[in-house]
Amino acid sequence: MIMTNGVGIDLDRFRIAGEDGGARLHDLRAIEGAAMFERFQTVYRMLVSAAAAAGVGLDAVDLRVVDVFASVSREVAVSLCVSAGAADRQVHHATEAVERLPQVARLLRDGVIGVAAFDAVILQVTGVEGPDLVAAIDATTAADLAEMGGVSRGDADQSARRAVAELDPDGLRAKREARGKGVTVSHEVDGSDVAISTSPEDAARIDTSLTAVAETACKHDPRGKAERRHDAAVALLTGGRFACACGRDDCPVTAPAEEIAAALAKIVVHVVADAATIAGDADKAGWMDGFGVIDPHHVREVAARGDAILRPLDIAGLADGAAQAGNPYRPTAACDTAVRAVHGVCSEPGCERPAWKSDLDHVVEFNHEDPAAGGATCPCNLNSKCRLHHLYKTFADGWIDDQIIDANGVIWSEVTTPTGYTVRSRARNMWLLPEVGSVPCRHGEPVAPGVVDDADQPSRSRSRTKAKHAYRMQIRSRRRYVTACEATARAADLDSAAPPPF
Known part of the structure; x- marks a missing residue:
């Protein structure tokens, strides 16, 4: 009760x-x-x-x-x-x-x-x-x-x-x-906002561009990610120069213009669609990485863009080999694309991290010493995981990740918590790429999965408690600064005011 x-x-x-x-x-x-x-x-x-x-x-x-x-x-x-x-x-x-x-x-x-x-x-x-x-x-x-x-x-x-x-x-x-397209500039008492209304594909390009430019700064740059993205946006929109703010003479970012151009040249927005829909012979929805489902009209609009590159995905060919010939740990480009496309997002229940911004994880751990004995590089044993959940899966005790393909070729991801509760989730885009679950596997069952050394786990620069206390001190300092500024302004107003008329 x-x-x-x-x-x-x-x-x-x-x-x-x-x-x-x-x-x-x-x-x-x-x-x-x-x-x-x-x-x-x-x-x-x-x-x-x-x-x-x-x-x-x-x-x-x-x-x-x-x-x-x-x-x-x-x-x-x-x-x-x-x-x-x-x-x-x-x-x-x-x-x-x-x-x-x-x-x-x-x-x-x-x-x-x-x-x-x-x-x-x-x-x-x-x-x-x-x-x-x-x-x-x-x-x-x-x-x-x-x-x-x-x-x-x-x-x-x-x-x-x-x-x-x-x-x-x-x-x-x-x-x-x-909904239309446009740019809106609004001003408030303490700052201004710029809002851009645009298509999902251009929004994805803008988002990725800002991150790519922001990451050209070196590790000593004192700005946070949000501030660096802001400065990158201002530089790109105004024709200015985005530079590292570390102030060090030995800063490794010596050619920011060239690095930024190279970063922008690598930006790709992935859209997965049925060939018949692109040709106008069907009206099956498509999927845009980082956005989600797009209608068939939108699929054809994206395909017709001058900067669009269409690449057929040979899923049937994965039966002849899903791993690179010279490196059995690395999937082929076709396998990489098929796995990311069929899962769409991180496979952890509830996580919305886009697949192409996530890692590819071997569900049963790959055995680098004996690849034939460990988890295979195959769509049956690969799924997308964001970096955080990839680390959880690799190093957290008591958790079990699994992936199952049922008799109908449907791919299911399973997560079992330390208390024994299991959540089974269907790969989000099975409706779009049902044939991925039917790729015949040429490898055997894993008998000796790879072993993870906990010493390889990354560590925090400070504990959660210290980070929380530092954040609280930052808020308190900011409030004290604002209060001091307001008090100084009031004192200045009183000093400059004429004597009262009485």
Whole structure:
């Protein structure tokens, strides 16, 4: 029994794992989803009841400020102690859950998806019109999420976006075009902001360009990553020069212009699409690394760009060799592309790090001493992991990572926590590249995986506690500086003011 404000919440009626750990957290998340589902049902019934009492239909046009929706929203705000805007969103979501997305809402009720995942689906479907089209997207998204395994907010977002992209590509294109392109400059009291509205592919190029330029500074540069990216953006936009700020005579960055040009020349935005869609013979959605699902119209627009390079991916050829001939640890270019493309993002449940900004990990460790005995360099044993989760997988005790290909050729990643809870997640882009899971493996089973030496684990420059304390001191110093400046300004104003007229 949990007590809150003197009211008891009986958790015994829910299925909850007995011991603390991943299984218990999963059950508690399911309870949150079920409770939110019931909240939506209750709010919707309140709407129906209020509309009946007022003698109006829920879909009736009502221009009054204080209409049925407003009355119910106010009661929601008072009951939940939230703002009017937050209450309006609750009523809107309740309407979406009952009227437009009932099948996805049932997944929330059953604990298959969480509250954040349901919110992501609502956001993707908000602009879709027509009951039949909405019903089709609801059914398609619900079926996909039900078979996905562990569903994160990002998984739900991309699943719904894919359904919209393939069932309503014209509507999605119209929405994308209506957003338009432009640059907005706004000024506040303490600074200014520059916002660029552009296409996902150009946004990816800008993002990668700023990071590439920012990383040309040497390791002694005192600026943080965000500040270096800012300075890189200003330099690129104004035609200025981005330089290292270390101030050292022996700075190794001696030719920044050449280094920046070389860094920018290496920038690539990866888009994975079906050849028939590019040719205009099909309308299958595509995938843009760092963004996600793009509609078929967008696929063809990207392919038609003057700077686009189209490279066919020979997945069938991986059967003859997925590793480089001279280095069995390194995958071939085709294998590297296929693995990153089919996973789309880091394979850790909930992580959204793009695949091409992640490492390729041998799930069963590669044996450098005896490659034939260890984990193979093959799509069956490779997945994308961001650097952080790659380090976790390699050095954290008690965790087990695995990858399974089922009888239907579907690739599943598994993570088992130290408390014994296992999450199985389908490779995100199996819908786009289902043939990757059917590549025949020519290698044998691993019998002697590689051994990791914990001495190779990277270390922090300072402990978490020291970093936290340093951050607090930085905030305190900044506040003291601002307070001192304000006090000095007030004193100056008083000194320069004329004597009071009395």
